[in-house]
Amino acid sequence: MPDDLYLLAGRYRLIERLGQGGAGTVWRAIDEILDRQVAAKQVRVPEGLTPRERAEFADNAIHEARSAGRLRDPAIVLVHDVVLEGGQPWIIMDLVSGRSLDKVIKEQGPLPPGFVAAVGLRVLSALEVAHAHGMLHQDVKPANILLDFDGSAMLTDFGIATPMGGQGGRFGGAGSPGYMAPERLNEQPSSPASDLWSLGASLYTAVEGRAPFERALPAAVTAAVLLHEPPFPARAGRDFGGLLMAMLAKDPAARPTAAQVRQALGALAGPAPVPRRRRWLVPAVLAAAVALGAGGWYAVGALRGEPEIGKFATAPDPCKLLTDEQAAKIMKAKPAREATRPGECQWILRDGGEDGRRRIVVRAWAERPDGDLGGTQVAQRRFASEKTSRAGAEGTVMREIRGSVSDVPGIGESAIIQNSFKAYINSDATGWSDSTVLFRTSNVLGEVVWHRENVPVSDPADKEPALAVARLVSAVLSK
Known part of the structure; x- marks a missing residue:
């Protein structure tokens, strides 16, 4: 190389x-x-x-x-x-092999409705997982839907996903006008219905061979999304066409829910492709299930060699990992507790007096098996990757200073801490400071952030509160 x-x-x-x-x-x-x-x-x-x-x-x-x-x-x-x-x-x-849906449409033209419905079910599954975690994709379009050789679909570009309820595009945002819901173009709050609108536009393009709001100029596309209805998708058939038109409603409240879309697509989809992984095991496993009777499902899992999940089947509620009394003792005042998003909770002192605002943030998420790796192995890999990337960010970038990454013994099975300081735009003397602890227990990763504002540049680090919270949180997870 x-x-x-x-x-x-x-x-x-x-x-x-x-x-x-x-x-x-x-x-x-x-x-x-x-x-x-x-x-x-x-x-x-x-x-x-x-x-x-x-x-x-x-x-x-x-x-x-x-x-x-x-x-x-x-x-x-x-x-x-x-x-x-x-x-x-x-x-x-x-790095995924296969062709994007937009390239397949350009090469083959309109695709069979049953096939398109099956693709829609796969993409919908990905969106439902994201929405359950409080995330919106924000850029569902044919170019971000990948088709494998067996026709199975994957949704890519989740790296630009955003939290639910966010305003559209403070920094310009992502997305293509013809596949952005009307509320996003109007810079109104997004919701799962916004992603479903984009999915509807993508499926419309696949089954008709052209986008629902196709125009010569981008400005005309935007105007069409906001003001006009698309032609009824004739190639889709009555039922599929009616579903797509409903998904493309201007009013988010008028669109079908994810459950309704799933039910409709399930009735329209062609045969689902058989997953490539362990396809040869299917007959033997089914035969074993019949032979083993009531105890068969446990044995089936063993025969398939399914990787272990880990200690935690689901992510723990971060608001239950630290008590209000513990937070008050560490912060030396009574904070307000807020569940800010799935997997995150924080305790805030908005009026910190001369010390400025302070905040404890606790995050927790559970890793699932991935391929032949068990949940704990995936978590170990994720922890190692995070450690490497955070260590690589050490140094000064503009007004922000990131310290070195240090190992911390006695917290979970492995833990690191890193301090950072960012000077205010109008002052080189003060700014805000974070001390962040990342740790792993079995297949769960936890993160604790001790955030302070109005911090003098001469005293940027205050790691003890972060370490104290991390010890308490990891103790709960270790029980």
């Missing part, structure tokens, strides 16, 4: 550019630690941002990509890592 190829974060060797779009540029890369090919997405940073806005954009991109990395579904292209280099966010994902 040529030594002059760019090495990202001291780990990912960029090989070739695979594609470029509004949300960024995707490269084929080699993970030199695990010796495997990956896709590295260079997230597009909007032009015209101030240094503070650019830093905030990078922070948000990294946080949301890490949240998206927790999503697990056979139809989701996995996010493995996220790194920040020179103020530029990068997202590391599975």
